[in-house]
Amino acid sequence: MVRLLPLIVAVPLLGAALLVALGRHVRRAVAETAGCACAAGSAALAVGALVLTHGTAVTWAGDWRPHHGAGVGIVLVGDRVGLGLAALTSLLVVAVLAYSWRYFEEPPRGHAGAFPALVLLFQAGMCGFALTGDLFDAFVFFELMGAVGYALTGYRVEEPRPVQGALTFGFLNSLGGYASLLGIGLLYARTGELGMAQTGRRLDAAGGPDALVTGAFVLLVTGLLVKAAAVPFHFWLPDAHTVAPTPVSMLLSGVMVELGVYGVARVHTTVFAGPGGIPAAHFRRTLLVLGVASALTGAVMCWQQRHLKRLLAFSTVAHTGLFLTGLALMSDGATAGVCLYVLGHAGTKAALFAVTGILLDRYGSVDEHQLHGRGRGAWRLGLLFALGGLALAGLPPFGTALGKALVEEQADWLPLLFVPVSAVTGGAVLRVAAGVFLGAGPVPEERPGRQETAGDEEKPETGGLLRWLPAPMITVAVLLLAGALAVGTIPGLAEGTATAAAAFGDHAGYLAAVLDAHHSTPAAEGEWWTGPGVALGLLSAALAVALAVPAVRRLLPSGGWTGPLRRLHSGHVGDYVAWTVAGIGLLSALTWW
Amino acid sequence: MTGRVRRWALAAGLAGTAALMVAAGTGLPRFGGDQHPYGARAVAASLRQQTANTISSVNFDQRALDTLGEESILFGSVLGTVVLLRQTRDEHRVRPRPERVPAALRRYGAGLLPVTLLIGLYIVAHGQLSPGGGFQGGVVIATALHLLYVGADYRALERIRPLGLFELVDGSGEAAYVLLGGAGLLAGSAYLANVLPHGTFNTMASGGTVPLLNAAVGLEVASAVVVLLAHFLDQAIEITDNRKAHR
Numbered sequence: 001m002v003r004l005l006p007l008i009v010a011v012p013l014l015g016a017a018l019l020v021a022l023g024r025h026v027r028r029a030v031a032e033t034a035g036c037a038c039a040a041g042s043a044a045l046a047v048g049a050l051v052l053t054h055g056t057a058v059t060w061a062g063d064w065r066p067h068h069g070a071g072v073g074i075v076l077v078g079d080r081v082g083l084g085l086a087a088l089t090s091l092l093v094v095a096v097l098a099y100s101w102r103y104f105e106e107p108p109r110g111h112a113g114a115f116p117a118l119v120l121l122f123q124a125g126m127c128g129f130a131l132t133g134d135l136f137d138a139f140v141f142f143e144l145m146g147a148v149g150y151a152l153t154g155y156r157v158e159e160p161r162p163v164q165g166a167l168t169f170g171f172l173n174s175l176g177g178y179a180s181l182l183g184i185g186l187l188y189a190r191t192g193e194l195g196m197a198q199t200g201r202r203l204d205a206a207g208g209p210d211a212l213v214t215g216a217f218v219l220l221v222t223g224l225l226v227k228a229a230a231v232p233f234h235f236w237l238p239d240a241h242t243v244a245p246t247p248v249s250m251l252l253s254g255v256m257v258e259l260g261v262y263g264v265a266r267v268h269t270t271v272f273a274g275p276g277g278i279p280a281a282h283f284r285r286t287l288l289v290l291g292v293a294s295a296l297t298g299a300v301m302c303w304q305q306r307h308l309k310r311l312l313a314f315s316t317v318a319h320t321g322l323f324l325t326g327l328a329l330m331s332d333g334a335t336a337g338v339c340l341y342v343l344g345h346a347g348t349k350a351a352l353f354a355v356t357g358i359l360l361d362r363y364g365s366v367d368e369h370q371l372h373g374r375g376r377g378a379w380r381l382g383l384l385f386a387l388g389g390l391a392l393a394g395l396p397p398f399g400t401a402l403g404k405a406l407v408e409e410q411a412d413w414l415p416l417l418f419v420p421v422s423a424v425t426g427g428a429v430l431r432v433a434a435g436v437f438l439g440a441g442p443v444p445e446e447r448p449g450r451q452e453t454a455g456d457e458e459k460p461e462t463g464g465l466l467r468w469l470p471a472p473m474i475t476v477a478v479l480l481l482a483g484a485l486a487v488g489t490i491p492g493l494a495e496g497t498a499t500a501a502a503a504f505g506d507h508a509g510y511l512a513a514v515l516d517a518h519h520s521t522p523a524a525e526g527e528w529w530t531g532p533g534v535a536l537g538l539l540s541a542a543l544a545v546a547l548a549v550p551a552v553r554r555l556l557p558s559g560g561w562t563g564p565l566r567r568l569h570s571g572h573v574g575d576y577v578a579w580t581v582a583g584i585g586l587l588s589a590l591t592w593w
Numbered sequence: 594m595t596g597r598v599r600r601w602a603l604a605a606g607l608a609g610t611a612a613l614m615v616a617a618g619t620g621l622p623r624f625g626g627d628q629h630p631y632g633a634r635a636v637a638a639s640l641r642q643q644t645a646n647t648i649s650s651v652n653f654d655q656r657a658l659d660t661l662g663e664e665s666i667l668f669g670s671v672l673g674t675v676v677l678l679r680q681t682r683d684e685h686r687v688r689p690r691p692e693r694v695p696a697a698l699r700r701y702g703a704g705l706l707p708v709t710l711l712i713g714l715y716i717v718a719h720g721q722l723s724p725g726g727g728f729q730g731g732v733v734i735a736t737a738l739h740l741l742y743v744g745a746d747y748r749a750l751e752r753i754r755p756l757g758l759f760e761l762v763d764g765s766g767e768a769a770y771v772l773l774g775g776a777g778l779l780a781g782s783a784y785l786a787n788v789l790p791h792g793t794f795n796t797m798a799s800g801g802t803v804p805l806l807n808a809a810v811g812l813e814v815a816s817a818v819v820v821l822l823a824h825f826l827d828q829a830i831e832i833t834d835n836r837k838a839h840r
Contacts, residue, residue, distance in 0.1 A: 003784070006785070010775065013665055014772070017668070017771060018768060020763060020764035021765050022761070023764075024757050061658040061784055062657055062658070062784070070630075072638050072651070072656070111675060114672060121669040124665065136656075137656075137659055140659050141662055147666050147669050147670045147673065151669070151670075151676055152673075154677055155676060155677075157677050157679070157681060163677075186621070192629055193630075211613075215617025574599060577603075578599045580606075581602075581603055582606035584609065588612070589609060
């Protein structure tokens with residue numbers, strides 16, 4: 001089974017190749033079925049590996065095992081967290097392909113399989129990134145998901161804004177990619193190694209860290225933090241997620257951004273967590289500053305949006321900030337909580353995007369003001385959307401709430417950040433749900449002179465407006481939300497996550513498993529719901545409702561003080577590049593000093 | 594954001610980054626050394642595998658998984674370009690007019706095309722022996738076909754460039770690499786293992802799977818570049834938006 005790990009990446013690649021080769025000769029239904037089958041095959045392999053292997057599954061591509069600690073090959077490491085992310089990615093891709101069944105008006109002429117092929121390549125890039133144990137190989141898969149991600153974002157070329165969003169996405173992620181490559185180059189020059197475990201071992205043998213190691217760390221994580229959309233590297237995310245086709249937004253927000261967070265943690269624990277790496281206090285400080293800043297920025301900006309997809313995009317920035325904060329604590333319990341949070345968030349956020357996509361295709365708008373009261377008949381959609389909002393706020397027993405509770409237990413001050421941030425992001429969704437589906441409150445008036453992204457210019461993605469709810473779309477949304485619920489209600493999952501997190505944070509254990517084939521399974525007790533955890537979850541859900549009700553009645557101030565923050569998100573690529581470079585400077589200062 | 598704020602943010606960031614890079618640079622090995630741990634291991638491994646071109650041994654044997662990813666990046670980028678440059682509803686296709694080409698240019702194209710094609714094939718086929726391989730040779734092959742556009746006109750290029758066929762080859766090249774990797778598993782070894790006999794050092798039949806993987810990449814790259822250029826040239830030459838067409 002372990003030797004089959006590379007197939008998780010190879011199967012979607014093969015599917016994409018066949019779809020391109022035969023795309024001219026097959027009908028659309030055949031192409032889409034084949035795409036779904038390949039994605040599902042890869043998902044089955046990942047889930048199978050997760051169930052059938054124990055501990056850390058290690059396989060060397062081309063059978064290039066190291067001898068006496070020295071080797072030339074690439075290693076794939078299917079530890080619990082890596083395999084879990086590969087499984088999550090693949091399952092989400094299957095859901096997205098099912099959701100986009102007959103979705104676009106017409107595929108490019110003669111390329112019936114172009115969209116599923118791009119999604120399969122995206123899946124291969126993400127799974128490869130999750131499984132690789134090699135720095136350069138991780139960069140290759142990082143670039144694969146980037147290149148395909150830009151094309152998917154700009155898919156609707158008929159309009160100028162998707163092209164603009166894709167361009168911004170491409171610029172910033174390429175800039176981050178170059179930084180990462182520079183960092184890998186520095187490490188390679190020092191150690192002569194590209195594998196994460198090998199590099200980590202050489203650094204540890206060389207003694208304490210110096211300026212080169214610090215520089216390599218800063219540059220390497222810059223690319224990953226751009227992907228993770230941490231403040232101040234986050235500017236591309238709202239612009240890209242807003243204009244990407246809805247199924248693509250589901251993947252970008254649901255799992256790609258989280259892979260950036262995973263990359264930061266993975267590279268840190270394997271390469272930089274030993275005695276030759278970055279001092280733990282410096283790493284903690286760096287991640288805490290960025291995490292808290294992202295959480296607050298994301299929450300404030302999320303509340304200010306009326307464009308539904310942009311609102312959800314900023315809520316992803318906020319939650320990514322919470323994930324980074326959790327990882328900054330560097331404890332197994334917090335990591336386990338973040339893992340559960342990511343799983344629950346993926347289902348919730350993808351479901352919310354799915355419902356938003358249905359709104360767009362049915363009413364031709366994703367603008368909160370224009371949609372006001374128009375969803376009155378669609379109570380099922382409204383229920384789904386409101387449940388998604390509550391899950392985002394952290395209502396038990398959703399997986400988001402369990403993950404949040406487990407992280408909050410780690411320190412007394414954490415609820416002060418986690419509760420308000422999740423309440424604001426959930427409250428924004430509830431506010432939209434009440435306005436759109438219940439028609440509650442007065443019809444919002446336009447605020448002249450205020451520059452904002454409305455959302456009334458978005459075009460339906462299905463050709464014409466839908467008159468009924470398409471079964472695949474609504475089914476996918478229900479299943480995704482059910483998945484988020486399952487994460488918080490299946491005890492086995494929490495236990496597995498605890499074991500996964502303990503192994504994930506074990507620097508020496510990872511090196512021994514990869515290089516010496518010495519496997520140890522650290523024992524870990526799975527945490528479960530506690531009284532305070534449930535209470536904090538209920539509190540943030542109640543707070544979300546308490547925010548949404550006066551907001552719908554227009555009793556809350558309009559938030560004019562956020563003007564400067566909103567103006568920073570100018571849509572100008574030059575601004576964003578300046579902030580990214582400033583971010584590298586900030587990271588250097590935080591890590592060095 | 595005003596230009597002033599932007600410049601300050603950029604300047605502060607650049608100063609910090611520059612300080613970091615300079616400090617990190619002081620820790621680098623001295624320039625011009627003749628020792629590198631990975632280099633020494635990679636050369637030894639490529640000699641064991643009877644592959645004269647160490648670069649090819651690294652790319653297609655020792656780190657063949659990277660190359661699968663890189664080939665897929667090119668494959669995905671070309672597919673993405675095809676999708677983004679597609680003819681949209683408000684666009685219109687006009688047939689290009691035949692062009693008159695000076696006789697000297699015509700002779701140049703006709704003379705150079707077969708030579709360039711041959712060189713491209715040579716570079717792909719000798720990837721295991723001498724500098725070159727599928728990526729480089731593939732680009733040369735694609736260039737050869739486009740000499741027809743220079744030496745004759747776009748209509749002539751379109752005649753020897755059936756896009757359906759090139760897309761078939763593009764996908765097949767990518768699929769072939771993935772499947773050759775699977776052959777390693779079927780032979781009882783690992784994915785992308787070099788399971789074929791390694792042959793005699795410095796002969797055409799050496800390197801095991803290296804020449805085969807090179808050929809797969811050569812097929813993919815040559816057709817991917819043809820497809821890529823075709824879509825850019827179509828946009829430049831054949832596709833206009835409807836407003837212009839009506840005028």
